[in-house]
Amino acid sequence: MADFIGAVDQGTTSTRFMVFDHDGAEVARHQLEHEQILPRAGWVEHNPLEIWDRTQTVIGSALTSAGLSSSDLAAVGITNQRETAIVWDRRTGRPLHNAIVWQDTRTDSIAKALDQDERGQTIRHKAGLPPATYFSAGKVQWILENVDGVREAAERGDALFGTADTWLVWNLTGGPRGGIHATDVTNASRTMLMDLTTLDWDDELLGFFGIPRRMLPEIHASSDATAYGRTSGDRGSAQVPITGVLGDQQAATVGQVCFEPGEAKNTYGTGNFLLLNTGTELVRSSNGLLTTVAYRFGDADPVYALEGSIAVTGSAVQWLRDQLGIISGASEVERLAAQVVDTGGVYFVPAFSGLFAPYWRSDARGAIVGLSRFNTNAHLARATLEAICYQSRDVVDAMAADSGVTLTTLKVDGGVTANRLCMQLQADILGVPVSKPVVAETTALGAAYAAGLATGFWSGTDELRAKWAEAERWEPEWSDAQRRDGYAGWRKAVERTLDWVDVD
Numbered sequence: 338m339a340d341f342i343g344a345v346d347q348g349t350t351s352t353r354f355m356v357f358d359h360d361g362a363e364v365a366r367h368q369l370e371h372e373q374i375l376p377r378a379g380w381v382e383h384n385p386l387e388i389w390d391r392t393q394t395v396i397g398s399a400l401t402s403a404g405l406s407s408s409d410l411a412a413v414g415i416t417n418q419r420e421t422a423i424v425w426d427r428r429t430g431r432p433l434h435n436a437i438v439w440q441d442t443r444t445d446s447i448a449k450a451l452d453q454d455e456r457g458q459t460i461r462h463k464a465g466l467p468p469a470t471y472f473s474a475g476k477v478q479w480i481l482e483n484v485d486g487v488r489e490a491a492e493r494g495d496a497l498f499g500t501a502d503t504w505l506v507w508n509l510t511g512g513p514r515g516g517i518h519a520t521d522v523t524n525a526s527r528t529m530l531m532d533l534t535t536l537d538w539d540d541e542l543l544g545f546f547g548i549p550r551r552m553l554p555e556i557h558a559s560s561d562a563t564a565y566g567r568t569s570g571d572r573g574s575a576q577v578p579i580t581g582v583l584g585d586q587q588a589a590t591v592g593q594v595c596f597e598p599g600e601a602k603n604t605y606g607t608g609n610f611l612l613l614n615t616g617t618e619l620v621r622s623s624n625g626l627l628t629t630v631a632y633r634f635g636d637a638d639p640v641y642a643l644e645g646s647i648a649v650t651g652s653a654v655q656w657l658r659d660q661l662g663i664i665s666g667a668s669e670v671e672r673l674a675a676q677v678v679d680t681g682g683v684y685f686v687p688a689f690s691g692l693f694a695p696y697w698r699s700d701a702r703g704a705i706v707g708l709s710r711f712n713t714n715a716h717l718a719r720a721t722l723e724a725i726c727y728q729s730r731d732v733v734d735a736m737a738a739d740s741g742v743t744l745t746t747l748k749v750d751g752g753v754t755a756n757r758l759c760m761q762l763q764a765d766i767l768g769v770p771v772s773k774p775v776v777a778e779t780t781a782l783g784a785a786y787a788a789g790l791a792t793g794f795w796s797g798t799d800e801l802r803a804k805w806a807e808a809e810r811w812e813p814e815w816s817d818a819q820r821r822d823g824y825a826g827w828r829k830a831v832e833r834t835l836d837w838v839d840v841d
């Protein structure tokens with residue numbers, strides 16, 4: 338058997354390929370960014386061909402850097418930015434529009450209209466999601482209605498829809514020459530088109546968006562030995578089985594070995610995504626969280642999760658860098674924030690395109706409140722880090738209310754966790770310890786685990802669980818009063834951002 342498992346992590350800002358050995362240790366990686374196309378305020382697009390090109394490059398260069406070839410890979414897993422919608426022509430492989438990214442808000446009127454009658458409740462009940470611009474279905478509807486010829490092509494069966502996993506699987510398995518059109522249950526659970534109980538596309542939901550079933554990929558388990566086929570073996574490379582496919586936040590849940598109900602992880606990247614494993618029971622949220630599929634391994638029952646999705650966390654740090662210019666790199670925010678002992682009364686709510694969980698308010702906009710002449714850049718930097726943590730606190734509180742689970746530790750990962758001050762603030766603001774694993778690339782690791790489980794490379798979840806090891810831990814230091822007062826101020830600041838714009 339080949340000694341390694343590969344994993345493609347196709348994220349919002351970059352695509353990386355990583356190779357892991359049997360111990361789950363990293364052997365190789367290469368990563369490339371792709372362009373963020375911003376045609377108008379609120380619109381965010383990617384070029385699917387650029388993403389495919391980047392994917393091929395990072396696979397080749399990561400293998401070469403480690404002196405490996407594709408024949409050294411027992412299997413490959415794919416994990417991806419979720420919800421982002423791609424529609425392409427099956428005959429040519431050409432995209433019929435740029436990918437419409439999860440952050441894009443152009444479909445606000447579609448989402449609003451659905452929520453004005455009982456369709457909103459039907460979507461909540463069947464798909465586990467509130468009608469919102471975040472999810473794929475409205476984006477597909479927009480392409481069908483706004484791009485010439487796409488609806489006709491979709492009805493003829495020539496236009497295919499997929500999230501980034503589907504696009505990559507189709508291209509890796511041959512594209513127009515017989516590529517496999519498939520997705521997994523976790524990605525399908527983010528479209529607003531899948532019924533969480535049947536794990537199949539739902540005709541009533543498809544009808545709400547006018548989406549022909551023929552456009553849609555087949556839905557399979559997240560870990561499956563055959564459904565996703567093999568890489569096409571172009572340019573003399575080996576045909577490697579693709580045996581793991583799952584959305585990036587679900588992959589991080591697997592990489593953090595959250596296999597038991599009550600276990601949770603929080604990933605801090607562009608946004609934050611906190612997932613709580615609720616087992617084979619489907620828990621419906623009354624507090625603004627999403628119900629989603631965490632993973633399905635082979636024929637086993639699906640495992641569900643409650644998710645709190647936060648749109649802007651690490652990207653608020655980018656805003657300090659790119660728009661305000663008060664830091665020159667993301668890592669500088671820690672030094673600047675550490676120049677002061679608190680935020681000097683400042684709160685920053687980065688509701689740049691509204692607020693996701695648990696508020697789901699597209700009429701909110703960002704605000705910096707509590708300013709006095711005393712305040713400096715350092716206070717704003719610290720308030721940015723606190724905003725990341727307070728938004729996570731909102732979600733943790735909603736989760737406790739929905740599930741009755743009180744976290745005893747929060748497992749963390751993602752780019753922002755490099756910021757030790759931010760992680761200390763997170764422990765302080767939550768009042769629970771925060772724990773970071775040795776392998777911080779939990780997303781790629783989770784995709785590799787899903788792929789390796791399907792082929793017998795790893796024997797089962799117990800073996801994977803034994804590989805998890807803590808690298809760093811932060812204990813709460815704030816007093817209860819400090820925590821209570823700080824959070825009360827945050828809630829007041831959030832109130833100030835609501836009902837700020839009229840959204841059409």
Ligand SMILES: Nc1ncnc2c1ncn2[C@@H]1O[C@H](COP(=O)(O)OP(=O)(O)O)[C@@H](O)[C@H]1O
Nearest residue numbers: 348606607651652654655667668751752753756
């Ligand atoms: N030291 C740091 N302090 C705070 N934020 C950071 C730091 N390093 C990186 N970030 C933020 O982390 C994000 C990138 O994390 P990553 O996990 O790669 O995100 P994604 O997968 O969403 O692209 C960026 O938004 C960046 O601003």
Ligand SMILES: O=P(O)(O)OC[C@H](O)CO
Nearest residue numbers: 348349418419439606607
């Ligand atoms: O690509 P990331 O890491 O920013 O994750 C994006 C999420 O999957 C969006 O739901």
